Amino acid sequence: MAKETIYISIVILFMVGLGILGLLIGRSIKDPDDWVAASQSLGIIPLSGTYFATIVSATSIVSYTGYYYLNGWPGMWNFGGTLLTSFLAALWVAKRMREYGDTTFPEYISRRFGKTHSLLASIVILIGSVTLLSAQITAAVVVIRAIVDWNPILISILVLIVFVLFTAVGGMLAVAWTDTICAYTIIIGVWAMAINFLIKLGGFGSMMEGLHQINPQYVSAFSDAITPLTALGWLATWGICNFGAPQFVGRFLSATTPESASKSQAITALMLGLFITPLLIVGLGGRLILPGIEHQDLVFNSLVTETVHPILGGLMFAAVIAAIISTADSLLLLASTTFTRDIWKEFIKPEMESNFELNMSRIVTIIIGIIGVVLTFMQSDVIQSIHARAITLMGSSMAMLVLIGAFNKKITKAGAMASMIAGFIVASIWYSLGQPYGISPALAGPISSGLVMIIVSSFTKPMTKEELEPFFPEEV
Template sequence: MIQIQTLVTFIIYFIFLMGIGIYFYKKTTNIEDYLLGGRGMGSWVTALSAQASDMSGWLLMGLPGAVYLGGVKESWIAIGLFIGTVLNWKFVAPRLRVYTGNTNSMTLASFFEDRFQDPTGLLRVITAIITLIFFTIYSSSGLVAAGKLFEAMFSINYSVAVIVGAIVIVLYTFLGGFLAVCWTDLFQGILMFLAITIVPILAYNNVGGIDSIREAMISKNISMGLIPEVNLPLLAIISTMAWGLGYFGQPHILARFMSIKSIKKLPEAMTIAIVWVLISLGGAVVVGLISIPMFPNIADSERVFIEMITQIFNPWIGGILLAAILSAIMSTIDSQLLVSSSTLTEDFYDKVIKKDASEEELMHVGRICVLLISVVALFLALNPNNTVLGLVSYAWGGFGAAFGPVVLFALFSKKTTWKSALAGMIVGTIVLVIWKQVGLGSIMYEIVPGFIANVLTISIINIFIVEENDQILDEFDQVVETVQNGDLL
């Protein structure tokens, strides 16, 4: 049975989140406030919001579960993600902030259209469709994680647990928009960081140290080496490290770069983000390893962190730390719902359905879109056989393969045209989906062939079709100069 102290802790946490949503509901006065916080976010909020929305429930559930089953070799996922995080902040963030400021773009789809001046609108529409498809899958992964958490803690039916989690998340996203999402992410990121550092330290002492972990891994035939024991170990390493490629195409993370007040704040935000990611990923790997001797026969490997907290801590402290798992889940779903809402509002309603819509009307439409997307994601999440890591890996790979190369070419290739960007996006997505559907994902993570196909398509077309529009070329040069000089926007 659930401890009343844990329940009280969760209720207080929910009330706190609702309070943030209501507060920023009053502060949100126009569509730019609702979708990007008025492009006025500070370093700490931007950094922790980006990383908290990035890591999601899989950091505290999916990754420890993978390490619990596969051992140290699963750390390549964390290594790849850390490298991807550093590269994304260092190279993508500055140019994307300047470019989207210059073009007044509020979504990735509108940025692609404005950057390449696509006269057909196809680049925006295809980007928006891909965004909605993969974000629906991604959001459902968070609801699966919420369902598992509530089911384990409160001993309630899985479907009921999923619905309860969805209601809480949707409410504060619906009310406060981007500002509420970012500020809740700040607090959630701090709570996640505390949990992933404190819990493994205390659990390590409880299991008897490294010798106990080694003995348990030997008894379960789990290797402690970094090199995978397969026929093609290099291929396996590349496949797991390739998670890092996904960063360049994640709309909910890129939206944080668009929202920061000035590129002068990016170095500080980058430092905060990198330290957070390094320690958090390391902590998640350690949680997975410690769980091997601690829970030799657990039924669901993705629940090891939950079980670890409930065994070590009293109900009051445990409730706070379990709220960190909920924080990880919420901090990603709220961002995904908001970006999906942004896509429907900015890229379809405002530019296709009703071009003269008022600011107030667009905010109402944005909130309605949050509800619609939530309902679809909820139905997907009601299947209890879904795994958090499985759903996340497909959606993450989809964004990385479809958008990652296009973002990089948009920011660093002067000669790329809308035709090559559109072709690369379509080819990359098709290759990823086919690779996954025919079962080749077990050999190589589908993001790798999808990403490569996208890059090759754009590169080949760039040989034959080169950008010649002087306005586009001048704007590119202006962005590069602004970033190099570190000018305020």
């Protein structure tokens, strides 16, 4: 049997299995609240699984493998912020956000600061989530075309069908459990490939010696390409801006209790450690096993198709598809609920009936998926760049509403609005200027947002005790 047949067979079986599971779960979903947030009933295991799988997207496997391949150990800084996010969430943020009892991120913003803030946030979320969705579809095309020479449009449509199938029908509950399966598939697949590489290279020490011979900077903490300032930018992108990415914050809101929200993040941090370690080994070891690859997004496919047994290769491709699906379904769910619940129901038709809302959410899921496919063919950047830019713009606009706004009662409505606008504008300008002085927009945007929030709040009308009481009951 040709290896391409083995690859596609494993991937198809995996995708069909997830689709069937989503349909079975979806049969029990009758209420919009169940579809959106599983009635805040997710336990620690599915919650940590879905959070991990949402963070670990196609970017994390396909593009990061190439990043480590091309940059050596200094490349590890691009994942430092992700670990930081989970630790901060476990210690403070997840529990705090869950205590408020909101279902969606814009709902929290609306209650904390006002409907106008929520509308602005919802628009940013829609733009960001569709952009991130297109990055996942782009990755799916790249991966599947390494297996079979199908037309990119056909691949996009097939992948979209799988995304939509269990997201539109099963909602958050289906997403959570399919994500959990995807999470463990990802970890098992990456570890299997890492162990295979270490055996081929004669162990970790031999791999390090080989990398040092190629370029001593490959085994250092920083390099000419990845300076301490670059590392700080990565920490900010994923360590700060993730708190403005509602596909992550929304997971905190779906926990059974504030305590389970916090504990799930601690488990997620451990899972991330179990993922990034072998992924680094794959990228670094791949540099020695198959040198000469120049394009970042082609490294993973080349390593899988040319260096490992077809069955292991099929497992790795299934792991990538798992990462793609687990992130894409969350983005579809996020975008559809944002439009249906946080925009349409909140501002246009508040008296919308439950059945109509549920059906509308499912239809919007399909429409947004189609938009994501169209946008896929308009993107030309590396997948990692698309992903980072979308997270940076959302984070620059909204992260401080969580990191400061959820903990400081002195933040005013005017301060929050000025913060959102300033963060988004500064990050956008910083990108357009080519990141002056080597400073990442993920630093410039959130720092500007936070400073503006504090300064404007100091000179504007405080919120009333009645407005603050749901969030700071012990202080007002």
